[in-house]
Amino acid sequence: MSRSGTGILYFLLGIYAMLISWHYNHSIIYLLIHWLIWPVYLFYELLTGHLANGMWKSIPLSYFN
Secondary structure, X not given: OOHHHHHHHHHHHHHHHXXXXXXXXXXXXXXXXXXXXHHHXXXXXXXXXXXXXXXXXXXXXXXXX
């Protein structure tokens, strides 16, 4: 994967973390904090099980329905 592809993936995962944060918290302050530390936040969400049972897929889809 090229360097530009890695940057795009990093950006998209950050957006994904913000979608998850807004789904659970509905707070702009938490949204900004989770955007700054999104790798830690995504790891935390995976460990706590908030993205289990298909939630990893249904949360982003809920914004487009």
